[in-house]
Amino acid sequence: MPTGSVMGALLSWKLVDAVPPRGVVAYAALFWILGSFIQMLAPGIGVVGFGRLICGIAAGVISAVVPPYLAEIGGRSNRGKFASVLAMGIALGFLGQIGGQLAEVSILGGVLEIYPEMRTRLLNLLRFSFAMQILPGVVLLIFCYFVPPSPRQLAKEGCWPEAKSLLADLHASGDRENAHVLAYLHELEGDVLNQPQRVRARLVLGMLVTAWSQLCGVHLVLHQIMIVTVGAEFASSDLVVVLLHVLTFFFTLPAIGWLDSWGRRITMKLGCVCMAACLLWMGLFQSRRIASSEAKDNNGLDETHVPWAIKSSHGDSLGMIIFCCLFMVTYAMSWGPIIWVYPVEIFPGWLRSRGFGLCMAVYWICNAGMAWGLPSLGRSTDGCSLNWIIYLYVNWAAHETKGYTLEEMDHAFLSGRRAWQHSSGERIFDLLVARIERQQGLQGTDHAAGRPGQEFEMTEWASQQAGTPDVSPT
Secondary structure (H helix, E strand, O other): OHHHHHHHHHHHHHHHHHOOHHHHHHHHHHHHHHHHHHHHHOOOHHHHHHHHHHHHHHHHHHHHHHHHHHHHHHOOOOHHHHHHHHHHHHHHHHHHHHHHHHHHHHHHHHHHHHOOOHHHHHHHHHHHHHHHOHHHHHHHHHHHOOOOOOHHHHHHOOOHHHHHHHHHHHHOOOOOOOHHHHHHHHHHHHHHOOOOOOOHHHHHHHHHHHHHHHHOOHHHHHHHHHHHHHHOOOOOHHHHHHHHHHHHHHOOHHHHHHOOOOOHHHHHHHHHHHHHHHHHHHHHHHHHHHHHHHHHHOOOOOOOOOOOOOOOOHHHHHHHHHHHHHHHHHHHHOHHHHOOOHHHHOOOHHHHHHHHHHHHHHHHHHHHHHHHHOOOOOOHHHHHHHHHHHHHHHHHHOOOOOOOOHHHHHHHHHOOOOOOOOOOOOOHHHHHHHHHHHHHHHHOOOOOOOOOOOOOOOHHHHHHHHHOOOOOOO
C-alpha cells in the first residue's frame, strides 16, 4: 500500500491541473472502493496485493489534495485548526481500525474454538476487514457532492463574483462588502497573476518537514510497544495499544487551539525537544532491561538482538511503556498536525498542490522505509539524536507562517529576514484591510460585485505585491 501511496501522491501533480480538488477526491474515493472490493473478493494473496496497490494510489491522491484545499478555505486564522481536525480524523481512523480488528477477533475467535474449520473462519475475518474499508470510501464520495470549490479555483476560472460570494460566506457571514473579504479578493488576484518566484529552498523545507515527521521515532514507538508489552509478560498487550491510540486522538485537541496562537516554529521545536527527551528515557530503560535480563536470566545478546523483547524486568518495561505514551502525546500535539499545514502553506499558489504532492510522495517513501526497516532500525538513542538535528534545522530554515495569508508567503520567505528573526510591524493584509475600510468610510459601501479592482484602485498595488514580496501598501 505505501508503494501505491507514493504513486498516488505523484499522480496528483497532474490531476490538480486538470480536475478541481473535489473531483479529484471523488475519483480517488471510487478507486478506494474498487480496491476494497478487489481485496474482499480476492481468490489469492496476489490479487489482495493488487487491491492494496489501488487503495494506496487512492490514499496518496487524497493525502496530497485535501490539505491544500483546507488551507485555501480556512483563512489565515483557521488553517492550524483545520489541520488539527484532519489529524484528529486520521487518529480516529487508526483507533477505529484497531478497535474493529480486536472486536472481530474476540467475536470470531470464540467461533474458532467451537468449529475446527479455522482456515475458513480466518479468511472470512480477513474479508470482513476488507469490506469495512468500503464504508469510509462511500461516505467520502457522498460528501464530495456538498463540498464547494476553493476560492482560488474559482479565481483561476475567471469566476470572480462566485469567488467573492464564497469568501464572504467563509469569512464574513455572507457580507460581500466586508473589508476582509475585499482584501482577500485583492490578494487572491495578485496571487493568480503571480509569476513564479524562487521556491527551491521552500520545496526542500517542505519535503524535509514531511520526511522528519516519519523519521522522528513515531514508527519506533508504534511498532514496538506491543513487543515490549508481550516481552514483559503483561496481562493485555491489546489494551496498551488501544490506550496509545486513544491518547493520540484526544491529545490532538490542544493543537486545535495553539497552532494558530503559538505558531508553527515553537510547536515544531517544542515537539522535537520533548520527543528527544522521551526517546532518551526509553533508551535508558532499554539499557536497564538488557542488563537486568543478562543478570537474572543469563541471556546473551544473541538471544536479545531485538532489545525490546526481553522478559522479566517489569519495572523497566513499565517505564518504557509510559514514555512511549508520553512520546505519542507529544507527537499528537506537535508534529502530528503540523505536517498537514506547514508544508502546504509555504508554497505560492501556482505550486501549492503540486509541491505538497511531492512532499507527500517523500512522506510515503519514508513511511514505507520505516515500516520495512524496523525493528532493525529501532534504537531510541538514534531517534533522540535525529530530533536534535531536526530542531536545529527548523530553527535555521523554518520561517514562521502564523498570521500570514497564503498570498503573503512570498513576503515571509523572500523579505531577506532570517527564519529566527521576529517579524516586526503589521501584516500586509491588515494594512490592506485598514486602507479599504478608510476608503469605505469616505466613499460608502455601495459598490458593484464585479471583478476585483473595480471598487477600489488597488489592482496596481496587487500587481506590485505579486512581483515584489516585501512591498508595503503604505
